[in-house]
Amino acid sequence: MRRGRGYVAGMEPIDDSDNLPLSQRAIAARPAPYLEGLNAAQRAAVETLEGPVLMLAGAGTGKTRALTTRIAHLLMLGKARPGQILAVTFTNKAAREMKDRIAALLGETVEGMPWLGTFHSICVKILRRHAELIGNGELHLKPAFTILDTDDQIRLLKQLIQAENLDEKRWPARQLAHLIDGWKNRCLPPSNLPKREKAAFDGWGGRLYAAYQERLLSLNAVDFGDLLMHCVTLFQAHPDVLKSWQERFRYILVDEYQDTNVAQYMWLRLLAQAHRNICCVGDDDQSIYGWRGAEVGNILRFEQDFPGAQVVRLEQNYRSTPQILSAASGLIAANSGRLGKTLWTEAEAGEKVRLIGHWDSEAEARWIGEEIEAFQGGHRAGLGKVSLDDIAILVRASHQMRAFEDRFMTIGLPYRVIGGPRFYERAEIRDAMAYFRLVVSPADDLAFERIVNTPKRGLGDKALQTIQTVARRHGVPLLEAARIAVEEGQLTGKGLVNLRDFVAALGRWHADALDAGASHIELAERILDESGYTAMWQNDKSPDAPGRLDNLKELVKALEEFDNLQGFLEHVALVMDRDEGEAGEEVSIMTLHGAKGLEFPVVFLPGWEDGLFPNQRAMDENGTKGLEEERRLAYVGITRAERLAVISFAGNRRLYGQWQSSMPSRFIDELPEEHIEILTPPGLYGGGYGAAMAFAGANAGTDMHDRAAQADVYNSPGWKRMQARAAERKAPVRRAPVTIDTEAAAHFSVGDKVSHAKFGEGQIIGIAEDTLTVQFAAGFKTIKAAYVTPAGSDQDVPF
DNA sequence: CGAGGGGAGGTTTTT
DNA sequence: CCTCCCCTCG
Numbered sequence: 001m002r003r004g005r006g007y008v009a010g011m012e013p014i015d016d017s018d019n020l021p022l023s024q025r026a027i028a029a030r031p032a033p034y035l036e037g038l039n040a041a042q043r044a045a046v047e048t049l050e051g052p053v054l055m056l057a058g059a060g061t062g063k064t065r066a067l068t069t070r071i072a073h074l075l076m077l078g079k080a081r082p083g084q085i086l087a088v089t090f091t092n093k094a095a096r097e098m099k100d101r102i103a104a105l106l107g108e109t110v111e112g113m114p115w116l117g118t119f120h121s122i123c124v125k126i127l128r129r130h131a132e133l134i135g136n137g138e139l140h141l142k143p144a145f146t147i148l149d150t151d152d153q154i155r156l157l158k159q160l161i162q163a164e165n166l167d168e169k170r171w172p173a174r175q176l177a178h179l180i181d182g183w184k185n186r187c188l189p190p191s192n193l194p195k196r197e198k199a200a201f202d203g204w205g206g207r208l209y210a211a212y213q214e215r216l217l218s219l220n221a222v223d224f225g226d227l228l229m230h231c232v233t234l235f236q237a238h239p240d241v242l243k244s245w246q247e248r249f250r251y252i253l254v255d256e257y258q259d260t261n262v263a264q265y266m267w268l269r270l271l272a273q274a275h276r277n278i279c280c281v282g283d284d285d286q287s288i289y290g291w292r293g294a295e296v297g298n299i300l301r302f303e304q305d306f307p308g309a310q311v312v313r314l315e316q317n318y319r320s321t322p323q324i325l326s327a328a329s330g331l332i333a334a335n336s337g338r339l340g341k342t343l344w345t346e347a348e349a350g351e352k353v354r355l356i357g358h359w360d361s362e363a364e365a366r367w368i369g370e371e372i373e374a375f376q377g378g379h380r381a382g383l384g385k386v387s388l389d390d391i392a393i394l395v396r397a398s399h400q401m402r403a404f405e406d407r408f409m410t411i412g413l414p415y416r417v418i419g420g421p422r423f424y425e426r427a428e429i430r431d432a433m434a435y436f437r438l439v440v441s442p443a444d445d446l447a448f449e450r451i452v453n454t455p456k457r458g459l460g461d462k463a464l465q466t467i468q469t470v471a472r473r474h475g476v477p478l479l480e481a482a483r484i485a486v487e488e489g490q491l492t493g494k495g496l497v498n499l500r501d502f503v504a505a506l507g508r509w510h511a512d513a514l515d516a517g518a519s520h521i522e523l524a525e526r527i528l529d530e531s532g533y534t535a536m537w538q539n540d541k542s543p544d545a546p547g548r549l550d551n552l553k554e555l556v557k558a559l560e561e562f563d564n565l566q567g568f569l570e571h572v573a574l575v576m577d578r579d580e581g582e583a584g585e586e587v588s589i590m591t592l593h594g595a596k597g598l599e600f601p602v603v604f605l606p607g608w609e610d611g612l613f614p615n616q617r618a619m620d621e622n623g624t625k626g627l628e629e630e631r632r633l634a635y636v637g638i639t640r641a642e643r644l645a646v647i648s649f650a651g652n653r654r655l656y657g658q659w660q661s662s663m664p665s666r667f668i669d670e671l672p673e674e675h676i677e678i679l680t681p682p683g684l685y686g687g688g689y690g691a692a693m694a695f696a697g698a699n700a701g702t703d704m705h706d707r708a709a710q711a712d713v714y715n716s717p718g719w720k721r722m723q724a725r726a727a728e729r730k731a732p733v734r735r736a737p738v739t740i741d742t743e744a745a746a747h748f749s750v751g752d753k754v755s756h757a758k759f760g761e762g763q764i765i766g767i768a769e770d771t772l773t774v775q776f777a778a779g780f781k782t783i784k785a786a787y788v789t790p791a792g793s794d795q796d797v798p799f
Numbered sequence: 800c801g802a803g804g805g806g807a808g809g810t811t812t813t814t
Numbered sequence: 815c816c817t818c819c820c821c822t823c824g
Contacts, residue, residue: 091813120814149814168820169807224814259813291811397810419812453800460800574814593811615810633811656809657815 034072034105038065045279045312046070049079049251052272052306053279054299058343059286059328059639060319060599067253067281068098071113072105074251086249086271087116090256092574094597095121098255115249119264121574123227127234128570130241134230139217141230144566146221146437147574151430152446153177153223160211166204176201180209184225185293187232187263189213219445228263235270246274257282257302261293269305278306284339285332288593288633290625291618300339317343319599321350323675324645328638330672335628351382352677353638353645357664360652361400361607365407368393368604371646372413372587375602383602383643388414388585390601394592394637396613400606401589414586419594424572428537428548432555433569435527439509440566443477452482455536457498466490479506505530513565520564524556592637603641608634608649608665634667647671 035043045055045066057063071087074080089095095117102113115122124147127134131141148156157173157180179200183193190210198206216222222230235242252272254260257280260268272278280302287296303309317325325343332338358364371380378385393404401417408415423429431454434447441447452467453459470490471481485491486500509530512523528534534552537545562568588600607613614630622629638645649664 118814147814227814289812292813399809422813456800458800591811612810617810654815 041314042066052309054302054311055281057314058341060317061314068101080250082113084250087253120227123231148223184229185261232266250275252278254280258287258299259289259294260298265298290629317345323350323352327353327675332635334670351644354677356648356679358650361403361650364650365403369407388587392588392600393604394595416586418590442479445478448478455532458494463495521559592633601642602644605637605647609662
């Protein structure tokens with residue numbers, strides 16, 4: 001157990017007294033040390049403990065700090081024991097960070113926060129306790145159920161589609177998987193599926209979905225979507241079970257609420273019903289996962305869903321310069337239906353957001369590479385030396401990464417690509433896991449199918465069919481069927497010998513796994529060696545074989561944290577992260593989605609071209625909604641930058657091998673010019689000012705060597721529009737606070753002093769619609785804006 | 800069983 | 815253009 005720093009003096013040990021009556025007055029009089037340094041809004045977010053709270057936390061406003069301090073506060077006040085707080089995140093990374101920070105605040109590890117985790121991991125914990133209640137009359141889950149990943153899911157669906165004698169080309173399993181995920185995201189089990197939806201997939205949707213769920217049950221398996229859906233249906237069908245969980249969780253905290261889907265929303269609502277102490281943190285402007293079922297509506301509707309909800313807005317930004325914030329705010333202002341926020345900062349104005357166009361994607365990559373080298377050498381004004389670790393390139397689509405990888409490889413610029421294939425998605429890890437699964441659960445047919453012929457044992461389709469026939473005839477799992485097939489001599493030659501050995505080896509390993517005295521780590525190594533799996537990769541001459549062997553070693557190492565294989569398997573499916581090894585200074589390349597929650601001093605945002613960003617397909621499929629989500633993505637991108645953001649676009653880009661010309665992104669037109677610095681094109685093509693660009697419409701796009709076509713600078717409609725607008729507005733630029741407030745109470749801002757007839761003077765800490773949250777001497781109140789008057793503002797909004 | 804050709808499809812991504 | 819998957823042929 002790790003002892004953290006900063007043990008809080010005078011801290012009461014957390015005991016069974018769940019409700020130490022401590023009024024907010026008392027806290028205000030003697031603030032706990034961990035509350036120091038919080039701004040007024042953050043304090044409100046930390047101290048408004050009872051009832052529903054919506055914490056609207058803009059980018060870089062100290063959301064995680066508020067959230068973790070709130071948990072620490074709950075524990076310190078004795079409002080709840082660690083086991084009575086439910087805190088959910090979307091990613092393991094976020095969960096881990098919260099744990100670490102709470103530990104730092106409290107000066108000890110939070111082994112005692114068993115219910116801080118991802119939606120999925122918490123659902124697993126709950127489901128394992130009630131597995132028997134999940135299922136239909138005959139079949140139900142058992143507590144050791146396995147969690148299938150996307151790959152298993154597809155393979156299973158493929159089998160079902162084949163079983164119906166459907167053409168896999170016309171009925172692709174991937175598409176069905178997508179449909180089923182969608183239904184599960186909306187918490188629609190086969191029995192509740194509307195007729196219209198059942199007819200999806202050419203009429204087979206409902207039927208295949210039901211068959212799939214049935215098959216999962218018989219395999220004692222669930223997929224990711226089931227974790228939430230089963231949990232919700234469990235709660236709905238068993239009020240007593242629900243009640244026990246409702247009572248346990250006195251306080252609920254939810255991170256990234258704008259990303260919740262319907263199932264997660266239902267889950268939260270059910271659990272919050274008893275104590276109603278639910279605090280949801282989110283930012284409607286950063287909702288970028290609509291395409292996988294997230295409903296921005298959840299956060300927009302919060303106040304209706306949870307009547308009496310208090311809304312706290314965190315608007316002071318501690319990350320970016322005013323220039324960056326203003327550019328981002330100006331852009332996102334084009335979206336409709338926002339809750340509205342006014343981000344502000346005390347930071348120095350800083351560098352304007354830079355904008356530059358390039359001839360093509362290769363020139364773009366080349367230029368960014370040169371800029372990075374210049375930054376690194378300290379040859380760029382305003383920033384001094386910048387470490388490679390401080391620089392990120394954020395792209396819309398992963399195929400954009402290649403241009404940068406190619407370029408950086410040639411010039412020897414160290415980089416890392418973040419968000420490649422996950423560790424546990426790699427074939428070798430999945431194979432090894434399948435071995436472990438089959439050893440622990442001999443009835444795991446999916447695992448059997450995966451590895452029976454890996455490495456090659458001469459057991460092809462035909463052998464597998466034979467085994468499957470035997471399995472059906474005897475009604476036994478495949479491994480058992482294999483044993484029978486061997487005994488009955490249904491196979492011949494090499495296959496027979498190999499299968500006999502395979503079955504025998506599994507028997508041995510299984511026995512060893514049951515032996516509590518034996519080391520599960522040694523067993524794992526033995527399984528991989530004796531099965532020939534390690535040898536298979538050792539003999540493989542492909543360049544990635546050594547890497548795969550390393551991964552296997554890492555997998556075995558991960559076993560150390562568990563007592564046995566069983567325990568490992570129960571948790572690992574959800575928690576295995578690939579190690580982001582710090583290997584010296586490197587530029588980070590990642591997608592905009594992957595960058596959410598991160599921050600970098602310098603951020604490059606390439607590929608701002610219509611069709612790529614905003615993405616054509618997003619707009620085609622979801623219209624304005626899709627466009628707005630793309631715009632939020634742009635907002636997320638810009639707000640990752642602490643000191644400098646550089647946006648760029650290319651006139652030509654290779655797409656599916658074809659050179660295609662493109663127009664600058666419409667988002668570029670939406671950037672507020674006063675915060676943008678337009679860089680003159682580099683002198684790469686003919687040199688100096690006025691060189692370099694040709695865009696679509698000039699019909700020269702397809703020939704990148706056509707220098708003549710490059711004569712006219714920025715010859716695009718979008719660019720001209722921008723120039724025209726810049727010319728128009730000479731004098732009366734709206735200066736000072738960039739107030740992008742959609743509220744009726746727009747003449748108030750957070751931080752304003754107001755006075756109220758009854759409560760006296762106070763300071764606004766939150767604004768929602770026409771309702772203000774005001775901190776008075778007597779405490780926090782939520783008041784209609786009409787009932788207060790401005791009492792003079794001493795808070796300068798610094799830009 | 801495994802290598803190689805043909806054909807389709809090719810945002811974003813966590814669990 | 816490039817990758818992945820399926821199918822066929824040796």
